[in-house]
Amino acid sequence: MSLVPADMRLLLVHAHPDDETIQNGATMARYVAEGRQVTLVTCTAGELGEVLVPELAHIAADRDDTLGEHRREELAAAMAILGVTDHRFLGGFGAFRDSGMKWHEKGYAIAADETDDRAFANADLTQAADELVKVIREVRPQVLVTYDEFGNYGHPDHIQAHRVAMYAAQLAAVPSYKRDLGEPHDIAKIYWCAMSEARMRESLRALRASGDTETFAGMDPEGDMGPFTTPDAWLAAAIDGGEFGEKKIDAMKAHRTQIDPDGPFFAMGGSVGTAFWSTEFYRLAKGEQGPVGADGFETDLFAGL
Numbered sequence: 001m002s003l004v005p006a007d008m009r010l011l012l013v014h015a016h017p018d019d020e021t022i023q024n025g026a027t028m029a030r031y032v033a034e035g036r037q038v039t040l041v042t043c044t045a046g047e048l049g050e051v052l053v054p055e056l057a058h059i060a061a062d063r064d065d066t067l068g069e070h071r072r073e074e075l076a077a078a079m080a081i082l083g084v085t086d087h088r089f090l091g092g093f094g095a096f097r098d099s100g101m102k103w104h105e106k107g108y109a110i111a112a113d114e115t116d117d118r119a120f121a122n123a124d125l126t127q128a129a130d131e132l133v134k135v136i137r138e139v140r141p142q143v144l145v146t147y148d149e150f151g152n153y154g155h156p157d158h159i160q161a162h163r164v165a166m167y168a169a170q171l172a173a174v175p176s177y178k179r180d181l182g183e184p185h186d187i188a189k190i191y192w193c194a195m196s197e198a199r200m201r202e203s204l205r206a207l208r209a210s211g212d213t214e215t216f217a218g219m220d221p222e223g224d225m226g227p228f229t230t231p232d233a234w235l236a237a238a239i240d241g242g243e244f245g246e247k248k249i250d251a252m253k254a255h256r257t258q259i260d261p262d263g264p265f266f267a268m269g270g271s272v273g274t275a276f277w278s279t280e281f282y283r284l285a286k287g288e289q290g291p292v293g294a295d296g297f298e299t300d301l302f303a304g305l
């Protein structure tokens with residue numbers, strides 16, 4: 001018996017406010033519009049993020065340290081734009097703190113400080129996973145979305161979010177595991193967010209053809225796309241957010257302390273069209289791939305259920 005939209009439940013697990021919109025904003029908006037249940041769990045409040053708004057410089061972690069509260073409001077605004085009404089912080093707001101990051105010379109993120117015991121990246125994995133087991137056993141999603149084992153670009157909070165999500169998905173399904181956290185639930189399909197290498201190349205080609213040499217400066221459309229993209233042969237699904245691409249861009253703009261409306265994110269949307277942002281790609285980490293299109297990709301994360 002195929003699922004009806006109201007019975008379709010998607011759970012997303014992300015590290016910081018803004019990740020959900022950047023990675024899955026069009027997917028979430030489309031599924032909400034189609035009547036499916038979308039639940040977002042954000043593991044930290046992003047307390048150690050940038051503050052790209054000069055008049056808000058005082059809220060930074062090394063000043064008033066109120067960026068987390070501000071990003072909570074940015075997240076609420078972004079979710080209102082996408083139509084997502086069920087969004088939670090793992091363990092409650094402030095339970096796990098942003099770990100910070102710095103850039104490795106090879107261009108990916110690494111831990112800024114491995115000693116801060118408040119940091120999510122240093123949290124007890126079982127304690128953090130139990131918080132998510134409670135949500136999984138309550139929401140009972142058929143589909144879970146999180147990051148790959150690299151956290152998509154190496155950020156320690158993204159890597160920890162991957163570990164917590166994958167571990168909690170295992171624990172939640174075990175009948176003998178902590179029944180006080182709810183009745184067991186086995187998630188049918190687990191996907192990892194991905195940036196399509198082919199899509200990145202074609203978008204960079206369009207940018208360079210438009211004369212833009214600044215955006216992602218130094219990246220050659222025919223060269224190495226670096227650790228942030230995924231070979232298309234590894235991808236299982238391409239979700240066309242269609243008209244929801246505009247909502248995604250508006251929701252990204254709601255994360256104003258983190259995303260510069262004149263920055264590379266929007267340059268990709270500007271000259272190569274919102275299409276760059278409205279199609280979101282996924283690797284299948286658990287479950288069977290459902291029916292696919294001519295391109296070999298599922299067009300629905302619930303395909304086959």
Ligand SMILES: CC(=O)N[C@H]1[C@@H](O[C@@H]2[C@H](O)[C@H](O)[C@@H](O)[C@H](O)[C@H]2O)O[C@H](CO)[C@@H](O)[C@@H]1O
Binds near residue numbers: 049098102155
């Ligand atoms: C998209 C994402 O995961 N952002 C994280 C990340 O932010 C980066 C960080 O501030 C870095 O110093 C900047 O150069 C880079 O431009 C930012 O994207 O790390 C932050 C600190 O852990 C985190 O709050 C933010 O959400």
Ligand SMILES: [Zn+2]
Binds near residue numbers: 158
């Ligand atoms: Zn993040």
